[in-house]
Amino acid sequence: MRLSPYFIPVVLGLSLGVGVPVATPSANAYVAVGIGLSVPIAPPPIPVYEQPPIPGPGYIWTPGYWAWGDAGYYWIPGTWVEPPEVGVLWTPPYWGFEGGFYGFHAGYWGPTVGFYGGINYGFGYGGFGFDGGYWRGGAFQYNRSVTNIRNVNITNVYNRRVVNARPGGAAFNGAGGTRARPTPAQLAAARNGREATQAQIRNRDAARGDPRMAATANHGRPAVAATARAGEFNGSGAVAARAAGRGAERSAAVREDAVRSAQARVRTGEAANAQARGNVTPNHGAAAQARTDHASARGQERSAQGQAGAAANRQAAEARSERARAHTAQGQARGTANHQTAEARAQHAQTRAAQNRSGAAEHRTAAAQQRTERTARAPAQHTQPRMAQQHAQPRMQQQQQQHAQPRMAQQHAQPRAQQAQHAAPQRMAAPAQHAAPHVAAPQQHAGGGGGGGHPNAGGGGGREQHR
Numbered sequence: 001m002r003l004s005p006y007f008i009p010v011v012l013g014l015s016l017g018v019g020v021p022v023a024t025p026s027a028n029a030y031v032a033v034g035i036g037l038s039v040p041i042a043p044p045p046i047p048v049y050e051q052p053p054i055p056g057p058g059y060i061w062t063p064g065y066w067a068w069g070d071a072g073y074y075w076i077p078g079t080w081v082e083p084p085e086v087g088v089l090w091t092p093p094y095w096g097f098e099g100g101f102y103g104f105h106a107g108y109w110g111p112t113v114g115f116y117g118g119i120n121y122g123f124g125y126g127g128f129g130f131d132g133g134y135w136r137g138g139a140f141q142y143n144r145s146v147t148n149i150r151n152v153n154i155t156n157v158y159n160r161r162v163v164n165a166r167p168g169g170a171a172f173n174g175a176g177g178t179r180a181r182p183t184p185a186q187l188a189a190a191r192n193g194r195e196a197t198q199a200q201i202r203n204r205d206a207a208r209g210d211p212r213m214a215a216t217a218n219h220g221r222p223a224v225a226a227t228a229r230a231g232e233f234n235g236s237g238a239v240a241a242r243a244a245g246r247g248a249e250r251s252a253a254v255r256e257d258a259v260r261s262a263q264a265r266v267r268t269g270e271a272a273n274a275q276a277r278g279n280v281t282p283n284h285g286a287a288a289q290a291r292t293d294h295a296s297a298r299g300q301e302r303s304a305q306g307q308a309g310a311a312a313n314r315q316a317a318e319a320r321s322e323r324a325r326a327h328t329a330q331g332q333a334r335g336t337a338n339h340q341t342a343e344a345r346a347q348h349a350q351t352r353a354a355q356n357r358s359g360a361a362e363h364r365t366a367a368a369q370q371r372t373e374r375t376a377r378a379p380a381q382h383t384q385p386r387m388a389q390q391h392a393q394p395r396m397q398q399q400q401q402q403h404a405q406p407r408m409a410q411q412h413a414q415p416r417a418q419q420a421q422h423a424a425p426q427r428m429a430a431p432a433q434h435a436a437p438h439v440a441a442p443q444q445h446a447g448g449g450g451g452g453g454h455p456n457a458g459g460g461g462g463r464e465q466h467r
Helices: 184-191 198-208 256-277 284-435 437-446
Strands: 060-062 065-069 072-076 078-081 089-091 094-098 101-105 108-110 133-136 139-143 226-229
Touching: 060 089, 065 198, 072 198, 072 256, 078 198
Parallel strands: 078 226
Antiparallel strands: 060 078, 065 072, 089 108, 094 101, 133 139
8 A cells, every 4th residue: 555655644543633744745735734544535525514502601613524433434523612722723624635545634723723624614614714703802702693602691792794604515625625725824823733622532532432423324414413512412412414415425435345445455554654664663464464454355345346246237137127027018008908999999880880780770761661651642642633633524524615605606696697798788789780880880889888989978878879
């Protein structure tokens, strides 16, 4: 395992004490204060939680953070503590990524707040400095906008809005996390820092011994994210996390196989560092055991990965089988639906055919009834005209005879009248012709009845001439 000189430890052990500043040959690196611990996997994101009420005047808020122990990463709840002296502020610890490893930088007390990786711990620790309050005249002034003051009578307060009032985001600085870099003033603050108080150490020890705080158990959402008094994880002062930090479910720190592999690599690195420093007698057996543990952890990790791959393959095969069954069921359902549709269409066609046959039969029956009725009415219609004709013939004959008799009488009368007309002139003309032959011609012209060419012609005719 290769360790960057940036994280070569000076003091071994898991404490919150301040280590000796270590210079780094990297031009971009800076002086670090830490406990000499490097881990190959990143800590989970900062969980989201609320700040418990302040227990009394003079307390200062110290935010929660992720630490590394025998069970991997575990959460140390945020808590209210009394500062070691008047006029000092707390700089939270943080993790920094360098050379492929995550190195822990311990927190400290000092007159000013130093660099803490740009991590958003919330409640005044938004990434740079501290906006939760300040010292004035030996009394700490509290910013009500980020400090939970609701059950204590504190008058030295003010109200100023700040950004990042709630915790969240990455818990380390570097690639994949925050990109903040320290200022010269912040580096100077780290050199003059003081170690944590006994209350803070008590709070850390209680968290390390509580299985609920392990990231593999709470998956980035601790059951006790903050507490009103250090080390007291039960009661009304304990506050649970509202949610895990964004992306916690993808963090390797919440997987037991990744944590076991990281633990083996850490033990190997510690043995190598101890031998390189020369502060302890080289223990070849311990180094060999560390290498064995590392190999075993790697083997377990590969086995876990293989099992995970096999499980994924089985799940994929089951998913394919389930999709195939679903397709089959859908095909059967479609076939059943088509069959039912075909049956419905056939039944509909049969119904239509039966209706057509019934209509045709009714039509034939109606036509037969009409023909029967016409046949029944036909004799009566023919008989009545014939009888009327028979009665009409005598009447017509009588009318014809009546009309014929006058015509016949007229016909018989006309010849008689004509004969009389012709006979009378002949009888009258005969004496005249014999008596006066020389006047017969004029008389014939005058006999027409009134108005001829003779001046003496008149309606009387020839009687006056004979006188």
